[in-house]
Amino acid sequence: MKNKYLPSLVTGFGAAVLVSVPWVRTVGCCIIVPLASLYALMLHIKLNEGEMPIKTSLAILFGLMTGLWAAFFSALFETIITFVIHSNDFVQGLPAMENMLRNSKFVTSFGGLFDQMIKIYHSMANDIRLYGFSPIYTFTVLVGNVIVDSVFGMLGGVLGMTYLNNRSKTVK
Amino acid sequence: MNKNILFRLMLFLLLLLWMAGIIFPVLTASSQLMIFTPFIKKLYTNVCHQQSYKCFSIGGREFLVCSRCFGLYLGALIASFISLFFKLDSKGLFKYFVLSLIFMFTDIFSYNVGLYAYSKYIASVTGIFSGSILFIYILNQIELHLLTLRLSDEK
DSSP states (O other): OOOSSHHHHHHHHHHHHHHTSHHHHHHHGGGHHHHHHHHHHHHHHHHHOOOSSOOHHHHHHHHHHHHHHHHHHHHHHHHHHHHHHSOOHHHHHHHHHHHHHHTOTTHHHHTHHHHHHHHHHHHHHHHHHHHSOOHHHHHHHHHHHHHHHHHHHHHHHHHHHHHHHHHHHHHO | OOHHHHHHHHHHHHHHHHHHHHTHHHHTTTSGGGGGHHHHHHHHTTTOOOOGGGSOEETTEEOSSOHHHHHHHHHHHHHHHHHTTSOOOOTTOHHHHHHHHHHHHHHHHHHHTTSSOOOHHHHHHHHHHHHHHHHHHHHHHHHHHHHHHHHHHHO
């Protein structure tokens, strides 16, 4: 069965799993999603007997799809982990961040904006502590993941295409 | 304006925006925008571990990525700026790219086994080297694709 979207779904899921592991994240950080895009292209060629050389548009599409799946699943995993442990790096880092913001010599010129934002941060942190879930926080995580992972996924797709095309030339 | 130059200018501006995000706490130290730091920081957690002792800081305000990632993006930004004025060809760059990766992994291995303490400067230099070469590679591939599209349109 030919399924164009299955490879990016599988590798995007794998990337999201790896990104959720703290140690792997420290070592791999920005290379996990691009590598997932490369692997998605490799899977596509194997499973769907994709044409060689790979076209740039296909590589970008695969990269984008992988990035989007990785973004969705990593946001989902983070939400689940936060729901279970009722804490995350945002909650833990908020006091230090607030301290830094309050110690700014410009804090007096902030006026109402500062207090409003701090209120929002506190309500997010309180929701996470009490219920393990904050809609604003989850939305922020999802948007951030979508922006960053799709860009890095597309970069990985283009690089993967170069690598795979060069390799097929060498084999021939 | 030449389409290629326009495309490169767009890439340069996007990279500039990305770099501005990295140094957001420093740039906004005297502005109300500083209040958005937690959101911007969260955005960069996807691409970097952000360990404090590995991040550059100015005036006590840390960059939002580690020094190696900062070097990578700075290298890409420098290469994109140069690409506005000169044609950068990726032919023969592969060996330099491999060399840059060897430098990077040697540095990672060396401080992890305790040969020397982590140096932000060494890490960022290895990043600049790889980032610039990687950018030239990607730019060439995308421009090649755009050229193919243009040729097929003309046919």
